[in-house]
Amino acid sequence: MRDDEQEPSWFERRENQNKLWYALLAVAGVLTVSEFLYEHHPHFEIEEIPEFFEIFGFLAFAFIVFAGIGLRKLIMRPEDYYDRD
Amino acid sequence: MTAIDINPGLLMIVAGAVAAFLPLRARQALAIIAPLAAVMLLWSTPIGSEAVVSVAGFDFEILRLDRLSFVFALIFLLASALAAIYALHQDSPLHDASAMIYAGAAIGAALAGDLVTLFINWELTAVSSVLLILNAKTQRSYNAAMRYLIWQIGSGVMLMAGIALHWRATGSLDFEAMKLGDLASWLIFLAFGIKCAFPLLHNWMQDAYPEATATGTVVLSVFTTKLAVYAFARAFAGESLLIPIGAVMTCFPVFFAVIENDLRRVLAFSLNNQLGFMVVGIGIGSELGINGAVSHAFAHIIYKSLLFMSMGAVLYRVGTVKASELGGLHKSMPLTTIFCIIGAISIAGFPLTSGFVTKNLTLSAADTDGLFWTWLLLIFASAGVMEHSGIKIPFFAFFSHDGGHRVREAPLNMLLAMGIAAFACIFIGIFPSTLYSILPYPVDKDPYTTTSVVTKTQLLVFSVLAFAVLVRNGLYPKELPSTNLNTDWFYRVFGYNIVSTLLLLASDAGRFIATHTTEAFHAVERRLHYHHNPAGMLGKTWQTGVMVLWATIMLGSYLVIFYFR
Numbered sequence: 001m002r003d004d005e006q007e008p009s010w011f012e013r014r015e016n017q018n019k020l021w022y023a024l025l026a027v028a029g030v031l032t033v034s035e036f037l038y039e040h041h042p043h044f045e046i047e048e049i050p051e052f053f054e055i056f057g058f059l060a061f062a063f064i065v066f067a068g069i070g071l072r073k074l075i076m077r078p079e080d081y082y083d084r085d
Numbered sequence: 086m087t088a089i090d091i092n093p094g095l096l097m098i099v100a101g102a103v104a105a106f107l108p109l110r111a112r113q114a115l116a117i118i119a120p121l122a123a124v125m126l127l128w129s130t131p132i133g134s135e136a137v138v139s140v141a142g143f144d145f146e147i148l149r150l151d152r153l154s155f156v157f158a159l160i161f162l163l164a165s166a167l168a169a170i171y172a173l174h175q176d177s178p179l180h181d182a183s184a185m186i187y188a189g190a191a192i193g194a195a196l197a198g199d200l201v202t203l204f205i206n207w208e209l210t211a212v213s214s215v216l217l218i219l220n221a222k223t224q225r226s227y228n229a230a231m232r233y234l235i236w237q238i239g240s241g242v243m244l245m246a247g248i249a250l251h252w253r254a255t256g257s258l259d260f261e262a263m264k265l266g267d268l269a270s271w272l273i274f275l276a277f278g279i280k281c282a283f284p285l286l287h288n289w290m291q292d293a294y295p296e297a298t299a300t301g302t303v304v305l306s307v308f309t310t311k312l313a314v315y316a317f318a319r320a321f322a323g324e325s326l327l328i329p330i331g332a333v334m335t336c337f338p339v340f341f342a343v344i345e346n347d348l349r350r351v352l353a354f355s356l357n358n359q360l361g362f363m364v365v366g367i368g369i370g371s372e373l374g375i376n377g378a379v380s381h382a383f384a385h386i387i388y389k390s391l392l393f394m395s396m397g398a399v400l401y402r403v404g405t406v407k408a409s410e411l412g413g414l415h416k417s418m419p420l421t422t423i424f425c426i427i428g429a430i431s432i433a434g435f436p437l438t439s440g441f442v443t444k445n446l447t448l449s450a451a452d453t454d455g456l457f458w459t460w461l462l463l464i465f466a467s468a469g470v471m472e473h474s475g476i477k478i479p480f481f482a483f484f485s486h487d488g489g490h491r492v493r494e495a496p497l498n499m500l501l502a503m504g505i506a507a508f509a510c511i512f513i514g515i516f517p518s519t520l521y522s523i524l525p526y527p528v529d530k531d532p533y534t535t536t537s538v539v540t541k542t543q544l545l546v547f548s549v550l551a552f553a554v555l556v557r558n559g560l561y562p563k564e565l566p567s568t569n570l571n572t573d574w575f576y577r578v579f580g581y582n583i584v585s586t587l588l589l590l591a592s593d594a595g596r597f598i599a600t601h602t603t604e605a606f607h608a609v610e611r612r613l614h615y616h617h618n619p620a621g622m623l624g625k626t627w628q629t630g631v632m633v634l635w636a637t638i639m640l641g642s643y644l645v646i647f648y649f650r
Contacts, residue, residue: 009413009415009416011415011484012413012487021553021557024546024549024550024553025550027546028546028547028550031539031542031543031546031547032543034539034543035539038535038539039535039536040536041534041536043453043455043460044452044457044460046457047540051543053464053540053541053543053544053547054543054544054546054547056464056465056468056544057471057543057544057545057546057547057548057551058547058548058550058551059551060464060468060469060548061468061471061472061547061548061551061552062551062555064339064340064343064468064469065343065551065555065561065562067340067343068343068344068562069344069562071340071341071343071344071569072344072562072565072567075569075570075571076344076565076567076568076569076570077567077569077570078567078568079346079566079567079568080568081568081570082568082577
């Protein structure tokens, strides 16, 4: 084990994690604005809702995660569940 | 024998059988050269070629090369060569031989023009692939392999029954489009459905694939399920029942993937979700839909292999792929990290990756046909893919909290295989026409319209944003060492308990019957013994006088009866 491996990497420093967070916010901001900068070709009515894909993506993701937490209550068992007699 | 008669699938099977007896280097060279030679053979065979072999009065079309079978045979061969490079660091004749035979059988099935040839290759994929699971050589993998084999052989038996009924009804053994209706078509449909991991028929995959070796799972992830996709595209294109089935397949695995701790099992759930997109495309059945399914299968095999390879590299170096024990590996395995991220953004379908240009075709097929709910579920599932494959896999393996593992970077051959796959993901993403040009139908669609690029990026980036918000607020669930129940519980626990209970009851009943019949038998025996024992009324030795007396009494009674008559 080398000494330099013990030091936190670029990704592990709090200030860099904040940088990534702000970069992500900036990209999200640009995408939100870009909604108004191009001609839309919606196939379905729902796509005409402003910022539909952002809202849907965010909510779908959160829903999946929270549903997963609920699913854990139902089906999570100890790791050796099938190995026990 | 002409060039057409040398079937690329058969070439791989024979090469695999020979490889089993070769020394290490020769075997590995063959494992890489054979698929590449078969690619050249495939390329030199004109589209539209057929090869027929006559056996016992039946004509078997062992090769039918059209635009549909060509794509699958090609990607199976390329994936096979890639997996062979990935396995160069190990010396396992069993792995090398079974991987080649498995690939050959899948290619043979994809090229089969009749149902019997399909069936033979179908069964050979089952038998050869189970060896890849057994090769892990643990009790756990042995048990999983047996469960896997029961499902696979079950699929084969249904296929055989379906073929027999189909042949009796139509007199034809051609492997062509069929309509769902009679029992024969349903049996064939379900046989394909098992291998395609339809909902409720799916769990053999999540159960068995993660139990194989690091290299074995990479091979397994390529063939069986995509062969089933091909079979559906061949026989049931446009069967509308496939649309809801596929839509359910894209959605339900994402919830299981979120909470799964074994990262290769997460990838198996993800594989299930990807198959759903292809099944939807086939169900829509339009040229766009079939192109979507086929191109997605092609791109998917590459990025899914890449993801399984990166997790295999982690397994090989660290010894586990449990998310709860990993983290921080980007410091030890930077190249593997980069390749894994390329696989992750490809499967999530970011612009400039192969996932974007292929999944887009299926999505367009859905919105062109005005299938709103299908389209919405596919969009939802796309956010789900972002969750489990786009973020969870790379984040928990390579970043997150440091799991404390200080290991070396993956072996050179693994890096090479991952590098080629990563390159292909980006190459197809930037030059989609290379893939589009070999699809079954002409593609007149440019995937990079402003609308499509902006909306997909919005969807994916805001999924990432949701993840970041949840993590920064401590709301994202911790990875926990756990077993999550799935449909296999019904036979591993519920069914097992029922059968055990029934056996117990049967043995109790047996004991009850045995005890009571013995009792009755003893009673009869006692009674017989009472009368017939040496001292018993009927068994003892009587004196002659007693006998004379009884004879006299009998004759006397006779006289009396006669007198009064």
